[in-house]
Amino acid sequence: MVKYLTPGPVQLPQRIIEAYAKQPMFHRGKEFSELYGDVVNQLSRVFRGYTVSILPGTGTFAVDVMIYNFIKPGDEVLVPINGEFGERLAQSVESRGAVVKRIYTEPGESICDHIDELNVKVKAVAMVHNETSMGVANRCISDIAKLIHDNGGVLLIDSVSGVPAEPLNNDADAVATATHKALLAPPGGSIVAFKDAGLITNYPKPPSMDLGNYLKYSARLETPYTPPINVLYALRESLRYILDEVGLEKYVAMHDERIRLLYDELSNIGFKPVPINPNDRSRTVTAFYSPINPAKVTDYLRQNGYVISGGMWRIRERSIRIGVMGDVTLDDLRRVVTLLKALINKN
Structure with a gap:
């Protein structure tokens, strides 16, 4: 052993493994609505002031969904990079057809050491909150958000390995994360939290990535497509532990x-x-x-x-x-x- x-993915407590190991329920029934509503309400305590959508997928998919919903082809996007996942974020933005301006740091440096370079007028700044490859947290999100918002742009955050162990205020416009890191659950759940649905672009995107679809179904405590049901069982249990017990x-x-x-x-x-x-x-x-x-x-x-x-x-x-x-x-x-x-x- x-x-x-x-x-x-992280080492899971036995209680969360047991919560995961259940018969998956039908996702169009009352029982699922209760489960989904419970998990969304718990996540709303983590992401205060945000609307939360849960999709089947990885952390990378959550980042892609965030990019495809808040960026459109031709947009100019600034991506500060201080590690592997910053580079991947830039690649996601490029895959959307946006124009990417990269700013690099040295290994081990925080993006916060280059904050003056972010004072430019662009459609968006997309950045990593917790750079897993370097063990570096970029904690100046509030300062960067003010800078970006003053320039009329939006701030998009990859916090796949951060939240909730690396806390975030509600300064960013959207945050992407996943279930299998600090949220203490198995892989399979992509989470995107956002402040203003009005910022979601109308430009076409794959239906499975369209947060507008998830908003419509979420109003009746459902998802548009089959959700990661067993991951939600486990996530409900992990959030009870994180929020209520600890x-x-x-x-x-x-x-x-x-x-x-x-x-x-x-x-x-x-x-x-x-x-x-x-x-x-x-x-x-x-x-x-x-x-x-x-x-x-x-x-x-x-x-x-x-x-x-x-x-x-x-x-x-x-x-x-x-x-x-x-x-x-x-x-x-x-x-x-x-x-x-x-x-x-x-x-």
């Missing part, structure tokens, strides 16, 4: 405690943090430059019961990433530290 300390503030604090332990301990044995500024360290994924071959690190931990991730983007061959979302304890992280100390001593 192994335990997953990855950037997602509470959002404590949930964020739990992740803070986990990353502090890893950064404090591993920095002492030669693992250099990728985030340049400690204040920019993601609460959900830690990233380190490895003092030895990263493949040796991941293989050794797997042999001893823990699965972590290799690096991505420009530092793929030099780094490791350890996720702290999911059913992870401080004892798990201490065990990982002990194992890595032993590995470093061998090398």
